[in-house]
Amino acid sequence: MTTTEIADTRERLRAAGLRATDQRMAVLTALETHPHADAAEVFAAVLPGLPDTSVQAVYGVLAALTDAGLVRRIEPAGSPARYELRVGDNHHHIVCTRCGAIGDVDCAVGSAPCLTPAGTSGFTVTTAEVTYWGLCPDCAAAPLT
Structure with a gap:
């Protein structure tokens, strides 16, 4: 990370009410290069x-960063919880059914929650979480074994 990126990361932590510890800095840096x-x-x-x-x-x-809204936790079926830095935009995910690779999918329609349920049972809907499943390009090109 550059000096500016380090300062920006520290400021994001502080703005979220968290101390900029070495562990928090390292986890945020890891998630920049290892999304999901x-x-x-x-x-x-x-x-x-x-x-x-x-x-x-x-x-x-990871729990502290998630609680502070700096990290998003996703839980695709059959997979351990995953973490990403892309927060606040209500995007969705696509998961490869063969290798487990995960990609981002922007909202298909309009703004968050980008899906309208038939009924809400009195809830106020703020987020719609959709998981698409299929084969990633590598797995689709590979022969079945």
């Missing part, structure tokens, strides 16, 4: 720079 990563992948990415960290610490940081 699970906690184990984030841990593997931060471990070289923070050898004294633990998987539990990474889970704690």
Whole structure:
């Protein structure tokens, strides 16, 4: 990260009411280069720079960042929770049924929640979460084994 990017990340943390700790900085940096990563992948990415960290610490940081609205947690069926930095735009996801790769899909119609339910049981709908399933380009091109 450049000096400006580091300062921007620290400011985002502080603006969200969080201290800019080394672990939080490392997790945010990991998610920039590993979108849709699970906690184990984030841990593997931060471990070289923070050898004294633990998987539990990474889970704690991910929870704090999610609660602060800096990170979005998604839970595709059959997959561990995944984390991404793209928040606040109510986008959706597409998951490869063969390899588990995940991609972003922008809202299909209009603004959030971009889907209108037939009934809400009195709830105020703020987000619609859709998961598309299919084959990623690599898996679609690969022969079945």
